[in-house]
Amino acid sequence: xxxxxxxxxxxxxxxxxxxWSFRRVLxxxxxxxxxxxxxxxxxxxxxxxxxxxxxxxxxxxxCAFVLVYRALRAPEAYVGFAVLGGAMTAFWLNVLWMMGAxxxxxxxxxxxxxxxxxxxxxxxxxxxxxxxxxxxxxxRALVIVVIGSVVFGVQYAIDQWLLLGAxxxxxxxxxxxxxMLMASLxxxxxxxxxxxxNLFQEPVYFxxxxxxxxxxxxxxxxxxxxxxxxxxxxxAIRQLTFSQVADIGVLPPxxxxxxxxxxxxxxxxxxxxxxxxxxxxxxxxxxxxxxxQ
Amino acid sequence: xxxxxxxxxxxxxxxALATGARLGWAIESNWTDPFLFAVYSxxxxxxxxxxxxxxxxxxxxxxxADYVGFLIVGSACWTFVGGxxxxxxxxVLDDRxxxxxxxxxxxxxxxxxxxxxxxxxxxxxxxxxxxxxxLFVGVVFLGVQISFAAIDWRLFVPSMAVGLVAIVxxxxxxxxxxxxxRRESWSYPEAIAGALYLLSGAIFPPDVLPGxxxxxxxALPTTWWxxxxxxxxxxxxxxGLLAGFDDTIVLIALCTxxxxxxxxxxxxxxxxxxxxxxxxxxxxxxxx
Numbered sequence: 001x002x003x004x005x006x007x008x009x010x011x012x013x014x015x016x017x018x019x020w021s022f023r024r025v026l027x028x029x030x031x032x033x034x035x036x037x038x039x040x041x042x043x044x045x046x047x048x049x050x051x052x053x054x055x056x057x058x059x060x061x062x063c064a065f066v067l068v069y070r071a072l073r074a075p076e077a078y079v080g081f082a083v084l085g086g087a088m089t090a091f092w093l094n095v096l097w098m099m100g101a102x103x104x105x106x107x108x109x110x111x112x113x114x115x116x117x118x119x120x121x122x123x124x125x126x127x128x129x130x131x132x133x134x135x136x137x138x139x140r141a142l143v144i145v146v147i148g149s150v151v152f153g154v155q156y157a158i159d160q161w162l163l164l165g166a167x168x169x170x171x172x173x174x175x176x177x178x179x180m181l182m183a184s185l186x187x188x189x190x191x192x193x194x195x196x197x198n199l200f201q202e203p204v205y206f207x208x209x210x211x212x213x214x215x216x217x218x219x220x221x222x223x224x225x226x227x228x229x230x231x232x233x234x235x236a237i238r239q240l241t242f243s244q245v246a247d248i249g250v251l252p253p254x255x256x257x258x259x260x261x262x263x264x265x266x267x268x269x270x271x272x273x274x275x276x277x278x279x280x281x282x283x284x285x286x287x288x289x290x291x292x293q
Numbered sequence: 294x295x296x297x298x299x300x301x302x303x304x305x306x307x308x309a310l311a312t313g314a315r316l317g318w319a320i321e322s323n324w325t326d327p328f329l330f331a332v333y334s335x336x337x338x339x340x341x342x343x344x345x346x347x348x349x350x351x352x353x354x355x356x357x358a359d360y361v362g363f364l365i366v367g368s369a370c371w372t373f374v375g376g377x378x379x380x381x382x383x384x385v386l387d388d389r390x391x392x393x394x395x396x397x398x399x400x401x402x403x404x405x406x407x408x409x410x411x412x413x414x415x416x417x418x419x420x421x422x423x424x425x426x427x428l429f430v431g432v433v434f435l436g437v438q439i440s441f442a443a444i445d446w447r448l449f450v451p452s453m454a455v456g457l458v459a460i461v462x463x464x465x466x467x468x469x470x471x472x473x474x475r476r477e478s479w480s481y482p483e484a485i486a487g488a489l490y491l492l493s494g495a496i497f498p499p500d501v502l503p504g505x506x507x508x509x510x511x512a513l514p515t516t517w518w519x520x521x522x523x524x525x526x527x528x529x530x531x532x533g534l535l536a537g538f539d540d541t542i543v544l545i546a547l548c549t550x551x552x553x554x555x556x557x558x559x560x561x562x563x564x565x566x567x568x569x570x571x572x573x574x575x576x577x578x579x580x581x
Contacts, residue, residue, distance in 0.1 A: 053480040060487035064496060068345065071497040072360070074352040108391065191324040199333050202340035211344050216351040 020119075029124040036128025037135070040098075044136040054090060054140045055147075062086030062148055065211040077245045080156065081238055083148035085210035087141040088234050091175060092204060094137040096197050099129055099179030104186050104193040113289055122275055126183055130176040157244040163253060164240040170260035171233025177267030178229055184275035188282050209234055213248050221250050229263050232256045309403035313411025314418075317384065321415035331422065338423035339430055342368035345496055346435055358436055363531065365431030366439075366523045367495040372423035374460055374489060374515065378482035380416030381464035382471050384409055389578065390476045396576035406465070406562065413464060417457070428526075438527065445525040448540055452521025452547060459514035459551040462558040469562035472569035475579040489515050500533035507534065514554055517547035 011017035020028075045051065065082040106112045115125050148154065158164060186193035205211065207220065208230035214221050215235070224231035236256035239249040249256070282288050322330050345364040388395040399405055431437035467485060471478045490496070492506060493515035499507055510516050511534075520535050521543050530536040538546070569575050 047477065049477045049480075053477075053484055056484055057480065057487055060484070060491060064487075064491050065344075065348065067491070067497050067501050068348055069352065071501045072349065072352040074348075078352065195324055195333055199336050202337040202344075204340075206340045206343045206347065212347040212351050216347050 029120050032118070032120040032124035033128040033131065036125050037132035038128075040129070040132025040136050044132075044139055051140075054093070054136075055143050058086045058089040058093070058140070059144050059147065061089060061211075062144065066148075066152055075245075076153075076155070077242050079152050080149075080154040080242055081213060082211050083145060083152060083154050084238060084241065085234065086148060087144045088208075088230060088237075089205070089210055090140040090144060091134075091137045091172065092208065092210070092230055093201070094133045095175055095179035096182070096200060096204075098133050098136075099126070099176065100182035100186055100200075101193050101197040102129055103183050104189070107288065116279075116288060122279065123180075123272060126180045126271070126275070129183075130180060133179075134172055134176060156241050158241050159243050160240055160253070163257065164237065167233060167236045167240065167253060167257050167260065170257055170264060171229055171237070174229035174233070174260050174263040174267055177264050177271060180271035181267050181274060184271055184278050187275070188278045188287060204228065204230065207231060213238060215248060215250050225250050225256075225259065229260060229267070232259050232263065236260075305402055306404045306407045309405075309408035310411040312403065313384075313408040314414045315411075317380065317412040317415030318418060319415075320387075321419055334419050334422040335426040338368060338372040338420075338427045341371070342427050342430065358438075359529075361435050362431070362437040362439070362527050363498075363523065364496055365427060365435065365437050366526055367519055369424045369427035369431070370456075370519055370522055371486075371490065371495050372420040372427065373417060373457060374486050375482070376416035376420035376423075377413070377457070377460035378464045378467060378486050381409060381413035381461070381468040382482045383416075383479065384412040385468045385471045386476050386479055388412070389472075389575070393578065399570075399575050405566070409468060410461060410465070413461075413468070417461070443528060445528070445540075448521055448544070449525035451544060452518055452525060455544075455547050455551050456514065456518030456522070459518060459547075459554055462551070462555040466558035466561040469558075469565035472565050473572070473574055489513065492516070493519055494531060494535070495519060498531050498533045499535065511546075512550060514547055514550040517543055517550060521547055 043050070062082050062085070065085070066079050069078045069082060103112060106115070115122055149156075182197075186196070189196070207217070207224040208214070208228050209217070209221075209224065210230070213235065214224050214231045217224060221231075225235070233256070235249050235251070236253040239253050242248065251259070324330075325333070342365055345368060346361055349360050349364065385395065388398065398408055428437075428439060432439050463485070464482070467481055471481065474481075492499075492502070492510045493513050494510060495515075499510040499516060502510055516535075520531055520538075521540075524530055524540060524543065530538075535543075
């Protein structure tokens, strides 16, 4: 009989069996990360209707805003702002629905019980969800940028490729950190989770400056820059991809990169703490297995 | 016995509609306290309207007050489209996949179609708050010129009533389709609303559309509905293509296109319902 790689030898008793080495804990959690990311990476091309809707919905919004800019006879760079915003919408929708609200769906499907009974940290599940979701959204965002740029003839002027790449990655880390925080908050809730995810969708389009530079928000811009990784990241990305357009950013891109670093650390730490807190409360109040409430 | 049966059949349509509406409203609103529900109902449409207003400000400065009015009325009305379409489609998907009650409704004596319309009406009712608050924000904070006394009620009431019928009819067609699809179809309402948003002149006049799409825009009841409501509230027609039609033509076009849509949607719904019954899809859950 072939021995399972997950069995680490016979133990004298339950206490010894539960005493795992650090290496074993790490390996098991890394397997959990891979396991949770796998369905999203594989599924990103498997479910054709998802591909269509995840590209079509942000692209339809992008088209609408591009046509508004055209109706207003705005400078052509603004069309590019809308295309970039449309691409980032794919990430925001993914964070909101497939990170924030995911544990709510998982509870309905009965997966949440499995996560809690498995000898892994729930953080591994969230990291796996984030890695898979990031890959999935990146493919959608890329398609939106390519199609949008070709259809609407967007001209980019990029001088600092390295900084652009760093800002983009930092934005995604901070954004998915926020998603993990939201997932932990939503763990405690039932139908409220779904409705709250719905509630955040459009106002963040506004505050995040997805279709109009965040600078236009005036005093609200400071709030957006202080709270939303999407607002900071997109503001910096716009400055770096449309360097021919002057005075569109709230802060210089380097300062915004520094803000993103802080946000990424804070959101990830908060997610860790809040996950522990809400898990304890949800266990105590018996909400982990209460479905569709 | 027979008389009671006849009586039940006679009233079951209205009773099913009322029961569905009560159920839909309860599901829509009882997940939280009234305050948070009120915030929830208005945050999304206001957020959508503010994005557009920010665009107008950044491009046109303060000099495009006319366009802000156009956008605010369009955004306010669009809350009904989102609510109407998703209310009906999610009623099918939720009742089949989550609550698993659809099969019981179908085999009960209640008329299915009126029940579904009532069940989906909850979101349409919730959209009223979004509509009113978006207009309020537009008037009070953005200087949109809408005077209660100057509203053309003879245009507003029929435009709004017929427009809502068109939205429900469209929602029914999509809900019928979703009787035969898997639960991934929860995105359909948003996709269809997104396409209509582009084609109906919700946030820009139909003239901005590429030439081949302009006749499509003119064939849609939502285009005429928005135009009727805009004229009634703002007192002005949309500049360009639609300005060439007087109010009577707008109403006639709205009624005609809505009648066609309603007949076609009812036929589509019945056809998909028949397919779903024949293939045994009513009681199938498609968790994946």
